[in-house]
Amino acid sequence: MEKFTVLTGIAAPLMRPNIDTDAIIPVAYLITTTRDGMGKGLFSGWRYDRDHRERPDFVLNRAPYRHAGILVAGENFGCGSSREHAVWALKDFGIRCVIAPSFASIFQENCIKNGVAPVVLREDEVRHVAARAEQAPDQPTTVDLADQTVVANDGREFRFTMAPSAREALLLGLDAVGLTLRHEADIAAFQAADRAQRPWVYAV
Amino acid sequence: MTQHPPGAPATLFEKVWRAHVVKDLDDGLTLIHVDRHVTHEVTSPQAFAALDAAGRRVRNPELTFATPDHMVSTDPGRTDQTVPGGTEMIQALRRNAGRHGITLFDLGDRRQGIVHVVAPQLGIALPGTTLACGDSHTCTVGALGVMAWGIGTSEVEHIFATQTAVRRKPRTMRVRFDGVLPPGVTAKDMVLHLAGRIGTAGATDCALEYAGTAVEALDMEGRMTLCNMAVELGARYGMIAPDDTTFQYLAGTPYAPKGELWERAVAHWRTLPTDAEAHFDIELSVDVGDLAPQVTWGTSPQDVVSIDGRVPDPATAGDETRRRSMERALGYMGLEPGMDLAGLAVNTVFIGSCTNGRIGDLRAAAGIVKGRRVAEGVRALVVPGSGIVKEQAEAEGLDRVFKDAGFEWREPGCSMCAGFNADKVGPGERCVATSNRNFEGRQGPGARTHLASPATAAAAAVTGRITDVRHLER
Numbered sequence: 001m002e003k004f005t006v007l008t009g010i011a012a013p014l015m016r017p018n019i020d021t022d023a024i025i026p027v028a029y030l031i032t033t034t035r036d037g038m039g040k041g042l043f044s045g046w047r048y049d050r051d052h053r054e055r056p057d058f059v060l061n062r063a064p065y066r067h068a069g070i071l072v073a074g075e076n077f078g079c080g081s082s083r084e085h086a087v088w089a090l091k092d093f094g095i096r097c098v099i100a101p102s103f104a105s106i107f108q109e110n111c112i113k114n115g116v117a118p119v120v121l122r123e124d125e126v127r128h129v130a131a132r133a134e135q136a137p138d139q140p141t142t143v144d145l146a147d148q149t150v151v152a153n154d155g156r157e158f159r160f161t162m163a164p165s166a167r168e169a170l171l172l173g174l175d176a177v178g179l180t181l182r183h184e185a186d187i188a189a190f191q192a193a194d195r196a197q198r199p200w201v202y203a204v
Numbered sequence: 205m206t207q208h209p210p211g212a213p214a215t216l217f218e219k220v221w222r223a224h225v226v227k228d229l230d231d232g233l234t235l236i237h238v239d240r241h242v243t244h245e246v247t248s249p250q251a252f253a254a255l256d257a258a259g260r261r262v263r264n265p266e267l268t269f270a271t272p273d274h275m276v277s278t279d280p281g282r283t284d285q286t287v288p289g290g291t292e293m294i295q296a297l298r299r300n301a302g303r304h305g306i307t308l309f310d311l312g313d314r315r316q317g318i319v320h321v322v323a324p325q326l327g328i329a330l331p332g333t334t335l336a337c338g339d340s341h342t343c344t345v346g347a348l349g350v351m352a353w354g355i356g357t358s359e360v361e362h363i364f365a366t367q368t369a370v371r372r373k374p375r376t377m378r379v380r381f382d383g384v385l386p387p388g389v390t391a392k393d394m395v396l397h398l399a400g401r402i403g404t405a406g407a408t409d410c411a412l413e414y415a416g417t418a419v420e421a422l423d424m425e426g427r428m429t430l431c432n433m434a435v436e437l438g439a440r441y442g443m444i445a446p447d448d449t450t451f452q453y454l455a456g457t458p459y460a461p462k463g464e465l466w467e468r469a470v471a472h473w474r475t476l477p478t479d480a481e482a483h484f485d486i487e488l489s490v491d492v493g494d495l496a497p498q499v500t501w502g503t504s505p506q507d508v509v510s511i512d513g514r515v516p517d518p519a520t521a522g523d524e525t526r527r528r529s530m531e532r533a534l535g536y537m538g539l540e541p542g543m544d545l546a547g548l549a550v551n552t553v554f555i556g557s558c559t560n561g562r563i564g565d566l567r568a569a570a571g572i573v574k575g576r577r578v579a580e581g582v583r584a585l586v587v588p589g590s591g592i593v594k595e596q597a598e599a600e601g602l603d604r605v606f607k608d609a610g611f612e613w614r615e616p617g618c619s620m621c622a623g624f625n626a627d628k629v630g631p632g633e634r635c636v637a638t639s640n641r642n643f644e645g646r647q648g649p650g651a652r653t654h655l656a657s658p659a660t661a662a663a664a665a666v667t668g669r670i671t672d673v674r675h676l677e678r
């Protein structure tokens with residue numbers, strides 16, 4: 001998986017709370033057996049009108065936010081459906097980091113597994129980063145995962161924390177399946193012992 | 205997180221968690237064994253592809269079950285044909301299940317249906333087990349005392365390959381519902397009311413346990429409705445202690461243990477309920493004695509009022525963010541502050557989904573519909589949650605009740621819950637739905653969803669308006 005260390009990029013402010021995964025990637029774009037090309041469906045209900053024309057006022061349709069690498073959003077970002085397609089869509093569009101006061105947990109886990117950084121700042125800090133991104137759209141924001149800092153485009157620096165395991169997975173681009181397979185002997189031992197304890201679980 | 209020494213009073217969740225620890229990892233993470241993995245056509249194809257690309261196999265195909273549900277057509281006489289792209293997904297599931305030796309409940313099989321209806325009904329979900337599925341409403345089966353959670357596609361791949369998941373122990377929360385539900389008020393109204401009270405982040409990341417006399421009094425269908433919407437409160441798990449209601453529901457189901465093994469299992473399951481002295485991080489209690497039927501007015505499950513209530517005024521919102529999101533919701537829903545919810549004309553009524561697509565739900569709806577007709581101009585659908593539910597309903601003559609009234613009686617699947625297949629609500633159309641999410645565009649672009657119980661939905665179908673079902677009861 002692609003590593004995430006430092007990202008300096010355009011930040012797009014989308015300061016609505018409770019942005020759900022249906023809004024991030026509507027169902028129509030989930031009808032596929034691959035991960036590719038999801039970016040075109042990102043926020044499509046907001047990005048396009050019914051005739052699939054771009055709505056000029058939506059943030060990701062405005063230059064320079066079209067090239068955003070960071071999304072700044074309201075609380076409880078990514079709530080609703082477990083669809084990992086939401087993260088694939090952000091990533092395919094070019095967004096590698098979302099900054100918000102809080103995230104829905106399945107979405108957050110999905111981010112880590114795809115090299116996208118879910119960064120939690122305090123509400124007022126998120127507002128500051130968003131306000132600056134609004135005022136000086138061309139000025140980039142920096143997210144440094146090694147340092148655990150966000151530098152708004154006026155130079156103000158905010159610290160954040162992330163669970164060490166999640167941070168390490170992002171920094172090193174770890175393959176979660178490969179990591180767990182190192183515990184194969186423990187898994188086999190668990191099943192052998194459990195089979196004796198709770199045979200009905202395995203009697204399928 | 206509180207440490208629980210063995211022998212100390214423990215919650216239902218803690219007991220199930222403890223029994224599944226393969227290994228403690230760094231950073232407070234634990235490798236948890238997954239007893240049951242259920243999969244469907246939307247979140248699995250990319251997981252199978254990744255598995256193949258890495259040259260890996262499904263580690264325990266005998267613990268893995270698959271059924272197509274989201275994409276399937278619900279037209280009577282259906283085939284694999286569905287919306288463009290969907291047919292390929294159904295066929296990919298069939299191919300992948302076959303290649304990996306996974307049990308598939310395919311189209312045409314009476315056991316096919318919505319994952320969260322099928323898993324408990326077939327006895328795949330058993331008390332005290334862990335169950336994961338690539339769908340956020342997997343918490344539904346927590347109603348049987350299962351530690352069940354929804355996952356994304358990478359996690360589906362992880363469980364295919366390892367039969368485990370890396371989890372962090374959540375905080376615990378208990379909501380007690382006490383009292384006796386008034387007539388016309390159901391489990392759906394209990395959980396919608398709770399969403400209104402604590403909000404969609406009220407149980408964030410918690411293992412939520414529902415308890416209390418009103419929960420004990422519910423049948424399994426009602427309990428599953430409660431647990432289904434635990435995720436709408438932000439919870440990772442929704443659980444209810446297994447009891448005789450649970451055991452009776454499971455007895456004789458195809459995958460439940462039999463004979464001596466059943467006796468052993470039940471003896472174990474009786475040890476699972478939360479101990480009297482056990483600690484929860486958050487506790488809340490709700491008296492259901494004067495609860496009214498609930499209906500949502502906005503675009504989040506927490507945007508809910510009693511059926512005799514009014515559309516709230518954003519001006520009364522606690523803060524600016526809430527005010528703006530309320531205004532946005534009202535604009536989307538085509539409503540004005542202060543309007544009565546009851547009396548709003550509806551275009552569509554959808555009875556089904558993993559929240560309310562079970563036999564008890566269909567019985568409740570049929571009880572209202574019997575002897576009445578669907579109002580002029582309203583499209584009303586009943587979609588059984590599985591082939592077995594459909595069979596059962598037909599044996600009881602419920603299909604006749606619905607069809608005679610002018611409802612469409614459809615084949616099992618997710619149908620109009622989330623707009624994956626051809627069943628959609630048109631732009632700007634108003635739908636009373638028994639499902640779980642009223643997000644913008646959830647039932648189709650521009651669709652306006654009002655969540656409610658099967659009884660309230662049935663009342664809307666026969667009157668053509670959002671209606672207080674208590675005024676219709678006979």
Ligand code: SF4
Pocket residue numbers: 273274318319320339341557558559617618621622639640
């Ligand atoms: S019925 Fe709706 S909520 Fe349930 S699994 Fe299907 S799409 Fe998801």
